[in-house]
Amino acid sequence: MKKKEDFCRESNHFLKSLGLALCLVSFGGSAIYASSLYAQRTMLSIQMNDRTVEDVFEYIEKNSEFIFVYHGSNIDLHRKVNLDVRDQSVEIILDKLFSGTDIEYIINNRQIIVRRDTKKEDLPIANQQTKKVKITGVVKDAHGDPVIGANVVEKGTTNGTISDLDGNFSLDVSAGNVLMVSYVGFQEKEVPVGDKKVLQIVLDEDSKALEEVVVTALGITRSEKALGYATQKFKGDELEKVKGVNIATSLSGRISGMRVYNSTEFGVAPKIKLRGEEPLVVVDGVPTNQAFSDFNQDVIENITVLKGAEAAMYGSMGSNGVILIETDGTASNDLETRVSYYGSYGINWNDKRMPVMGLDDYKQYLADMGMTISKDPQNFYTNFPFMQNPNDPRYNYLYNNNTDWQDLIYKNTASTDHLFRVEGGDNIAKYDLSLGYYRENGLMDNTSMERFHTLLNANVLVNKQLNIFATVGLAYMNGHYQMQGMDITTNPILAAYARSPFLSPYEKDREGNTLKTYASHFYGRSKSRDYSVSNPLAIVNTLDSRNRQYDLNMKAGIAYSPFRELTLTGTVGLYYNYDNEHLFIPGASEATIVPLSDKYGLRNNAVSDGVAVTTNFFANLNASYKKTFNYVHQLNAIAGWQLMTTKNEYDAGEGRNTGNDFYQTLGSTIDGRRFLGYINSWNWTNFYGHADYTYNNMVQASVNIAVDAASSTGTDVARFYTYPSVGVTLLGKGWKPLLDATWLNKLNVRAEYGLTGNSRFSSQMGGYYYSTVPYMQLSTIVRSNIPNVSLKPEKNASLNLGLDLSVLNNRLNVSFDYYNNQISDMISAMPLSSVYGSVPYYANVGKLENTGIELSVQASLVRTRNFEWIVGGNITRSRDKIKSLGGEEQIVLSYDNGVQMVNRVGESPYQFYGYQADGVYSTQAEADAANLSNRTGRRYNAGDVRFVDQNGDNRIDDKDRILLGSAAPSYFGGFYTQLKYKGFALSAEFSYSKDNIAYNAVRQQLEAVSTTNNQSIAAVNRWTVEGQKTDMPKATWKDPVGNSYFSSRWMEDASYLRMKNVTLSYTFSKTLWNFFRSGTIYVTGENLLTFTDYLGMDPEFSYSYAENMQGFDNAKLMQPKTVKMGVNLKF
Secondary structure, X not given: OHHHHHHHXXXXXXXXXXXXXXXXXXXXXXXXXXXXXXXXXXXXXXEEEEEEHHHHHHHHHHOOOOEEEOOHHHOXXXXXXXXXXEEEEHHHHHHHHHOOOOEEEEEEOOEEEEEEOOOOOOOOOOOXXXXXXXXXXXXXXXXXXXOXXXXXXXXXXXXXXXXXXXXXXXXXXXXXXXXXXXXXXXXXXXXXXXXXXXXXXXXXXXXXOOOOEEXXXXXXXXXXXXXXXXXXXXXXXXXXXOOOOOHHHHHOOXXXXXXXXXXXXXXXXXXXEEOOEOOEEEEOOEEEOOOHHHOOHHXXXXXXXXXXXXXXXXXXXXXXXXXXXXXXXXXXXOOXXXXXEEEEEEEEEOOOXXXXXXXXXXXXXXHHHHHHHOOXXXXXXXXXXXXXXXXXXXXXXXXXXXXXXXXXXXXXXXXEEEEEEEEEEOOOEEEEEEEEEEEEEOOEOOXXXXXXXXXXXXXXXXXOOEEEEEEEEEEEEXXXXXXXXXXXOOOHHHHHHHOOOOOOOEEEOOOOOEEEEXXXXXXXXXXXXXXXXXXXXHHHHXXXXXXXXXXXXXXXXXXXXXXXXXXXXXXXXXXXXXXEEEEXXXXXXXXXXXXXXXXXXXEOOEEEEEEEEEEEEEEEEEEEEEEEEOOOEEEEEEEEEEEEEEEEEXXXXXXXXXXXXXXXXXXXXXXXXEEEEEEXXXXXXXXXXXXXXXXXXXXXXXXXXXXXXXXXXXXXXXXXXXXXXXXXXXXXXXXXXXXXXXXXXXXXXXEEEEEEEEOOOXXXXXXXXXXXXXXXXXXXXXXXOOOOOOOOOEEEEEEXXXXXXXXXXXXXXXXXXXXXXXXXXXXXXXXXXXXXXXXXXXXXXXXXXXXXEEEEEEEEXXXXXOEEEEEEEEEEEEEEEEEEEOOOOEEEEEOHHHOEEEEEOOOOOOEEEEEOEEEEOOOHHHHHHHOOEOOXXXXXXXXXXXXXXXXXXXXXXXXXXXXXXXXXXXEEEEEEEEEEEOOEEEEEEEEEEXXXXXEEHHHHHHOOOOOOOOOEHHHHHEOOOOXXXXXXXXXXXXXXXXXXXXXXXXXXXXXXXXXXXXXXXXXXXXXXOOOEOEEEEEEEEEEEEEEEOOOOOOOOOOOOOOHHHOOEEOOOOOOOEEEEEEEEEEO
C-alpha cells in the first residue's frame, strides 16, 4: 500500500485538480460522515476473516471507484479484522471496520480520506458565556498551495472546522483564544487569534512523517527503503554530541570500508581512504579538495558515502567513491528568528612516554660504547670526564642532573570550540548565518591551532517556480607548530629521546646555579658535534614554525520548476585558499640546535618563507525529472554538465646563516639562497545522464553514463572518455509474499556494475615541468621529469553485490556488500635508462585487483517507551593484488636509511622490503660457522645481528631482501553501543585494525646502540659477553657492520583496539526557564583506552598522505587523550 502514501503526499494537489469540495463536517461523534449519491448507491459484500485493514482497502478499491487517501504512519494498516457484510454501503462497512478505534473518515464523492480522530480526547467544554468572534483565514503549505481538509480547532474545545478546496475556513471562536491547525504530513501549528479577524496560516511539512530520504550523486534524492546502491548515510546530529578535531576523525570506525589515517602531526588533517583509495569529496553538490579541517561539524546535516556504481556519474573523478557532505540550509518558514549556540571546552593530555634508559643504565651503556669509540680511554674521558671522576668540582655541575626530557616538552593543554547560529525568514526569503571560533593547543609548548569562520546561506523564492540560493563561507586559520619527522636536529621528540639525562636544559655556573639561557647542544664540556644532541626545550621555545590561511568558499544558483515533475538548476562555485608559511631555525646566537652540514655548506640557522594559492572554479547545469505513473511506475531522470578548474601556485624562498638569530628574514641570509615554486593547473569537464525506474516498489533498475575529459591526460591521446554503469535492485518488501510480513521492514538485494576512471593526477606527468636547485648562491632551473604524452586515465571496472535487511520494526538492520574492482591502466613510476638521469617517468602499465566484503549490523536489543539499548558495528576485509606492472616483475622504491618498498606482481602493493633478522650471534663460533659478511665485505662476529642469507652466497646485500608485510590491515572497522533513558544517553564507540604492519623508525634510532645518545630501555639487554642469549646486538660505535640495517627488527604488528570516545549526554526538548527552547549537555572522553602490542607511541598514525608512505612511524605526535564538556542550545 505504499502507493497510497505516495498519493497522500500529493493529495491536496490532486483534490484541487478534481475540484471537489469537502462538506457536512460534524465534530463530536464516533466518525464524520460526508455522503454523496454514489456512496449511498454503491453496495458491497465482504467476507474476510483474519485479514488486515489494508486488505479491506484494496478490496473496496478493486470492486468500486473509491480511492483511499491516508498516511500510513497514522493508521495501523496491519491490524487484523473480521468482516461479514452483504449488500451494504461503504459507510456501513467502514463504520464496522473502525468501530472502537480513533480513526475517522470523510467521503468526498469517490475519495475516502482516512485519518486519526484528534477530537476523541477528553477536552473541556468551552465556556458558553464567552464572547464569540468570527475568524476567517486560509491554510497553505510552504509552496503557497492551499491545504485542503486541514483541521482548524479552537484550542481546548470541540469547536472546529476544516479548510475548503481553496484552503479557506471560517470559525466562530472565543476572543483571544488559540487555533490548533493540523493536517496529515504537516506539523501541527498553534495560531494565537489575538484581535485578528483574518489569518494567513502556513503549515510546515513534518519530516518525521515523511519517508527517510538519501541525497545521492548530483543531488538525486531517493527513499532510503528503495535505495539501490551501495551507500551509507551518517546524520549530522550524530557529530554534534561527539566531536573530534574534524569530520574525518569523527567518522573513524563508523562507516564500513572507510579507513581514516589520522595524522599524528599537529594541525594536519587526516586522510580518508574508501576501499583502499582516496574518494572524491563533494560539498553541497560542488567537488572540492578542501581539507576536512575546514568544515565545522555543527553545520553538517548529512554525510553520504557512495561506494558503488552511482559514483560513475562523476566520471573520471569518481573511481574511488564519493563522500557527499550536506551542510544545513535555510529552513525557517515563519518570521521567527531562531538562535543556536554550540560550545565545548576540553582538556588534552598525553600520559605515555617512550621508555628510555635512566641514569644508571645509560651510564653503563656509555661505558660500553666508550670502549668501541677509541682504543685509548683518555680520548673518551676527554669528552666524557664525569665517566672517570664524577665528583670533580671543575665539571661535575654540568653532569649532576637527572633530566626527564619528555616531561619537559609535553604539557596538558586546552581546546575550545564555539558556534553561534541565527536562522530566520519566511516562506519567501530565508537566511542562515553562523559565526564560529575554534582553538586547540598542542601537547608541546608554542603549538596551537586557531580558526575563525563564518557561513551564510540565503534562499529566495521568487515565485512558485523560481528559487535563488547562495552560500558564502569565510575562514581565517593560523597555527604554530613544531618540526616533526626523522631529523633529530630539529624534531624535539627525537631530541628528547636521545639527549643525555645527565645534562641540564639550562646553563649552570660553577656553583651549580641554574641560569636563564638554554644549554648548548654539546655534551657538557665536549666540543665535538659527534656527541651533540639538540636541546629539546630550546627547540620548542625558540624554533618558529607558523602559518596563516584565508579561505573563501562561495556558491550561487538558481532552480526553476516549470511544472512539479521537472526542475532545472544552474550552480556556480568558487573556492580560494591563501596559505602563508614561515620557518626559522635558530642556532647562530646560541648553540642550542645542532648545525646541519650538507652539500650546500654549514647551516647555523635557516629561514624559509612560502606562499601557496589555490583557486577552484565549478559550474553545473542540471535537469531532473521525477514522476509516478498510475501509482505504480516511478521514474527518476537527470542529465547535465559540470566543469571544474583548479590552479595551484606555490612560491617560496629559503636561505641560511643570518648574522644572528635576531634577524629572521630571507633578506638577511648570506648562504644557500634559492627560490622555488610551481604553477599547476588541472581542468575537468563532464556530461552525465541518469535514469532509474521502479515498478510497484518491487524492482528498481538504473543506468548512468558520464562522458568527461581532464587536462591531466597526455596530449597524444583522446581527451574524452565514457563511463557507464547499471544497477538492479529487488525490493523484497514490495513482493506479494512479504507485503504483509509485519516483521520485515526492508529486504533489498542489489547488483551494480560500472566503469569509472581516475584522472585526479598531476598534469605535470604528461608534460614538462621544471624545478629549482641552489648552485653557487644562485637558484638554477633543472628539468624535473620525462613527460608521457600518451598518459590516460586509470580505469576501474567495478562489480558490487549487496543485501540490505531491516526486521522487527527496524530493530535489527544488516547491510552486506561484496565488491570486485578491476583496475587497469594504473599509473606507476617506471625505471628508466641512466641516459635520462634520475627523474621519474609515469606510464599506464599496472593492473590491480581490489576485492573485499563489508558488513554492518545495528540492533536495538531493548526498546521500551523510555529506554533503549542499541549496539552495532562494522567490519571490512579488503585484499589488493597487483596483476601486472607493464612487463616488470617488481618495482622497488628506495628511501632514506636503506628503507625500501616494493610493488611485486601477485602481491599487495607497497610491501616493506628488507632483511630478515634471526636473533644475535651468541658466540664467535656461531658467527664463524655462518661465515657471513655485509655488503662491504666486513664479517659478522659474536654480538652482531644474524641476518638470513636468502640466496646462500655468504653475503648480506640487496639480493637477500624479502617481503616484510604492508601497512594494509587484514580487516578493520568499528563498533558501538548506546543506552538511552528519557533524555539521558550513554554511548561508547570503538575502532580497530588487525594485522597492519608498521615500520618503527624511532626504534631503529633508539635501539641502534651505535651512538652516545640515550637508548631505549630495551637496549639494557644488549649483547655484552660470550654466550649471552639475546636479540639485542652489542654496542658498537657507528655500527660498522650494519646491525641496524632496514630489517624485520623494525617491523611491528600495529593492530589495535581503541575506545574512540565515551559520551554521557542529556537532551531536553521542552522550554527551560522561558529561555532555552531545547538543547543538549554532554561530556565526552576521546582516546582514553587503547589496546595494542605496538611499541611506538600510537598505533594509529600517518606520517604522510602518500600511499607509498603509509606505515612509516617517523616520530610524530601521538593523538591526545581528551575530556570535553559541551552544550548545544537552541534559544
